[in-house]
Ligand SMILES: Nc1ncnc2c1ncn2[C@@H]1O[C@H](COP(=O)(O)OP(=O)(O)OP(=O)(O)O)[C@@H](O)[C@H]1O
């Protein structure tokens with residue numbers, strides 16, 4: 001039971017982070033260089049979070 | 064109308080950045096937690112609030128709790144969520160939110176939200192718009208203006224057509240006031256400058272860029288940052304300048320004259336012309352690519368003679384703060400019968416003069432005014448064509464005289480099969496005048512033999 005709600009939470013986190021990445025990717029082109037750097041930094045952070053969530057999700061499924 | 068103020072409650076830095084980018088022309092406050100948001104809501108008034116529902120890890124939709132206090136302060140409340148389960152959507156609406164969207168497609172979602180916010184306020188606005196800001200009782204003009212105001216909050220470029228004095232500048236200002244943009248309304252009349260000056264005026268310049276550039280100067284583009292740039296008389300802008308401006312509009316950035324430092328500016332373009340648009344295009348005075356970029360929405364203002372029902376409402380508006388006018392028996396009818404070639408500007412001047420005097424509008428005053436105005440108009444039909452007069456208004460008298468000289472020379476050359484000697488003799492002009500005029504309007508062409 002516990003694990004089911006964990007999975008649901010992970011799925012939500014993944015959904016929310018990927019949506020965030022997608023929105024950020026769309027404005028990337030229009031950003032001036034300085035903002036672009038900042039944005040890329042935040043996007044990389046989000047991408048790492050996504051990777052972490054996916055790894056956890058994999059574990060959940062395998063356990 | 065005041066500038067729009069937003070509150071965005073969002074715990075993710077990346078999502079905050081995205082919102083900041085999409086709302087960059089407005090005043091935006093951010094909060095990351097429920098507590099910070101409540102604090103901000105207490106301290107200030109916001110027009111539109113965007114709430115993320117889940118604030119922090121393992122949060123149980125605490126964003127929902129922000130809805131009632133925001134609604135009670137009169138804000139338009141939008142919930143943005145990465146969850147769109149029916150349960151969540153229902154909860155959000157039950158708490159009183161006005162709008163809901165699922166994250167991930169911000170550009171489209173945010174403009175849709177702004178449009179809905181606009182619509183909600185539209186009916187309340189209409190009353191004040193037509194009785195205070197742009198006076199009109201004419202049904203078609205009203206509906207055209209309501210239509211254009213629907214786009215006020217977007218950054219869609221707008222083109223305003225209409226004879227001199229029909230209210231183009233007045234309308235451009237109105238659109239800006241309804242845009243909610245934080246910046247200023249900056250207008251520039253393109254026909255008031257020669258091309259070098261126009262470029263310096265629009266783009267600004269660096270000290271020493273040209274003789275007379277004693278210091279750095281911000282141009283209109285930078286002044287219009289987060290605001291509106293109103294380009295009046297676009298037909299007077301050279302094609303070269305149009306190309307430069309097109310680039311600045313598309314890239315939202317530009318180089319001031321003589322500078323290698325790129326400047327950014329988030330401006331919205333409204334342009335206007337009293338010239339015939341089709342003619343400007345066929346004569347290639349207006350570049351097609353530039354035209355396409357500036358005519359997102361086009362509105363044509365009718366001359367006053369085609370909306371006479373506006374004459375008396377305008378008179379009342381013009382005298383609101385001055386002396387009340389009294390009208391002699393037939394004076395009103397005479398005012399209605401007049402064609403007002405100078406449109407609202409002519410009417411305003413007439414009323415201002417009357418109000419400065421004894422405030423009595425007699426049949427005589429009207430007749431004297433109309434006779435004068437008709438004389439000017441008759442002259443337009445005879446020696447001075449309306450087109451020539453418009454050209455002089457657009458280019459200044461000197462510019463118009465040069466154009467007139469060119470048209471006369473061209474016709475004469477055509478009649479003499481291009482024989483310049485005959486044209487020189489017939490028009491009694493010097494070779495120098497003929498060549499410099501041809502060079503000016505046709506560039507270095509020597510197809511025609513003397
Ligand atoms: N609908 C209106 N309600 C109130 N005032 C108006 C209206 N239309 C025009 N005016 C007033 O009439 C005068 C002329 O209007 P405006 O300058 O906007 O005309 P225009 O079309 O821009 O003229 P031009 O082609 O010469 O630039 C201004 O003083 C303006 O405030």
Ligand SMILES: [Mg+2]
Nearest residue numbers: 231232233295
């Ligand atoms: Mg004007």
